[in-house]
Amino acid sequence: MTRNPETPNIANGGHAHDADHDHGQVVTASNERRIRLVLIFTASYAIVQAVGGWFSGSLALIADAGHMVSDSAALLLALIAYRIARRAADATRTYGFHRVRVLAALANGATLLLLVAWIAWEAVQRINAPVEILAGPMLIVAVIGLGVNVAGALILWSGNRGDGNLRGAFLHVIGDLLGSVGAIAAAIGIMLTGWTILDPILSVLVAMLVVRSAWSLISDSIRVLLQAVPRGVDAVEAERGLASLPGVAEAGHFHAWTLTDESSVATVHVSPAEGTDPLSLPQIVSGWLKERYAIDHVTVQVDPPGKLDPGHH
Template sequence: MTGNPEAPKAAHGGHAHGANHDHGQVVTTSNERRIRFVLIFTAGYAIVQAVGGYLSGSLALIADAGHMVSDAAALLLALIAYRIARRAADSQRTYGFHRVRVLAALANGATLLLLVAWIAWEAVQRINAPVEILAGPMLIVALIGLAVNVAGAWILWSGNRGDSNLRGAFLHVIGDLLGSVGAIAAAIGIMLTGWTVLDPILSVLVAGLVVRSAWGLVSDSIRVLLQAVPRGVDKIEAERGLASLPGVAEAGHFHAWTVTDETSVATVHVSPAEGTDPLSLPPLVSAWLKERYAIDHVTVQVDPPGKLNTKHD
């Protein structure tokens, strides 16, 4: 809906919206099924890896086992989030429950960062006090883990990459995959040189590779929850661009935020130029914001000429 054809004054004092009022987001059964499969693989292998790490004395395996236990919990949280997000919007939650997925993504990233800190701490202890490591069993378990994690990463990568919940699960699996690669490298290095210190050193390197992805997931989730402008949107530039549209005399009080991974919302005030029909501005403004910034839902308030600059954001 782009205006109220029944009463022109509504365009001055009320709001007019973009064409699409459907706030619902698709929670695909395909994404949910992918995470369920990976959860089963992850939980099952975590047990194998924990036993193998304990028997071989490998920190790389023990750390990765702990990582996978954390991942299993995060994947379970992601599944719960999908179930909740599927619930329909109601009068109290008009945008539905889809931000639960953002909360789950935030939890995934935060737990990953905590686990990285634990791995780094344990690695320092092992460097200061090396322990005996059975490289043969360590290598076998790590190779199995690599195969499991490659399969899990492929399953998640082939899903919807715009879903932060699925992306969080994918990053966890990538962290596991890197852990398996590190454990394989450490096992081979120990077999060839006898340097058991390679195990904690490679654990630290793997942890460092995970930090960047985990922090990106956390920061993106925080941006959504704080209702920061979507990436690529500039408030000042948007107001200037709107003010340059034909029929628009002034534009201001622009606000934009992200509701879920795939939906952005904006509100803006505009004033009509002399001789311009106020009801023509909402669809014009909505279309421009959709094309320029891919904003899905726009609320446009048309103010009388000369009144816009007296308002405050």
């Protein structure tokens, strides 16, 4: 039998969803261009900074150069993730490849934490065994680096802030920017006081500023991968709200998770109130969830009255 594609397929135990919804998410081309441009800036300056750090003996510059090398790899990973995410969904991966972007964001956060650990270890070694530092060359290289990082941050900030992949790249650049500020402060301090210990101390302070951002990125990525409910969604309250809608007698088995940075998915069972057309419930339920929780794809199963256990998750 041929069914109208605009008509929900509802039966006892059947499922219905919004026929207008498309699982595919748009990978913003402008975001990809921004990351590509910042990658060129970051990789080029990392080489300059590494040479400058080696020549001047500055841990702050060397640490920031290592940070920028790590960022270059992360930015390259982000570009690869965009290319993969652009691939269309298929019969095996019906939601497409957009979770690759989440994996890339998780990798970015993890590399940041590893870098912080490395900087802290090197700083301890420098404190125990101070080395001579050429503050003049260190200051020049750090100022150039600050300009490069400010430009990169502005390029990424103007992109789509809801894109976790882009946000990961932005946090990396902010870490680089803070590293340049620390290197400038250390260079000026050494020039004025001769205290070379300022270099490793400021390196550690800059690294600590990165930890919070890195952990936030990791925790958000883990929430998505573990299919936790989207932030701001309470499953129990959602069921209560659905059960109170006109035409809905019961609501239960509510599940919601984040598909990509900008798309949430939910499934729920409802039963119709007396005199209510079951075919009307999917639109009512999906409309309420989209308005209340910004969930843009909802699968609704309509069960016979009295057959649903609302408290079960």
